[in-house]
Amino acid sequence: MKKYILFDHDGVLVDTESWYYLACERALADIGFTVDRDRYLRDMRLGLGAFDQAVAAGVTEPEISRQRRVRDGYYQGYLRTEAIEIEGVAEVLAELSQHVRMAIVTTSKRADFEIIHEGRQILPFMDFVLVRDDYRQAKPHPEPYLTALRRFGATGPEALVVEDSARGLNAAVAAGIDCAVVHHEFTSSHDFTLATHRIASLAELPGLILEA
Structure with missing residues (x-):
């Protein structure tokens, strides 16, 4: 045994997986970037995420850093209020x-x-x-x-x-x-x-x- x-x-x-995705999607939508959900699900297998899509599309490092912090705020809000x-x-x-x-x-x-x-x-x-x-x-x-x-x-x-x-x-x-x-x-x-x-x-x- x-x-x-x-x-x-x-x-x-x-x-928590869906709430983390929604936090990423929302944070990137704030700067006009649309996350490809199917690609997100595929990329999870490699340890990649929504922000890797944004980097590949040319979103700048300062924007990425800022929106990661925004994402963290959204995610923590979901963790405090949603059923997990x-x-x-x-x-x-x-x-x-x-x-x-x-x-x-x-x-x-x-x-x-x-x-x-x-x-x-x-x-x-x-x-x-x-x-x-x-x-x-x-x-x-x-x-x-x-x-x-x-x-x-x-x-x-x-x-x-x-x-x-x-x-x-x-x-x-x-x-x-x-x-x-x-x-x-x-x-x-x-x-x-x-x-x-x-x-x-x-x-x-x-x-x-x-x-x-």
């Missing part, structure tokens, strides 16, 4: 906590992460959290998950990663860790052939852990 679970965050534990819960997450974590140790490994910025978890019942189940500020190279590089293994004093075969994106899956595979991919609308077109498991929701995760 696996001893450790390393959770991705956005799209796995909270439903994924039903049943706390219950699943409570069940898993009886059998394994858990951590979050996310590309979220610390400021956004802290807003998300104001008043939520997720962090008490975690041994630690790694946000984007805690490592140098982001997914699909293996560094985030290798850092988590070191924090636990664990080996790859002892752990399971739970992800919803191809870049997260690739980071797990590169780190030598099995990965369960949970379905999310935003990443449903990604290539998940390297996943150890495919699950429709986190409700299936305790069964995987206890049967392993």
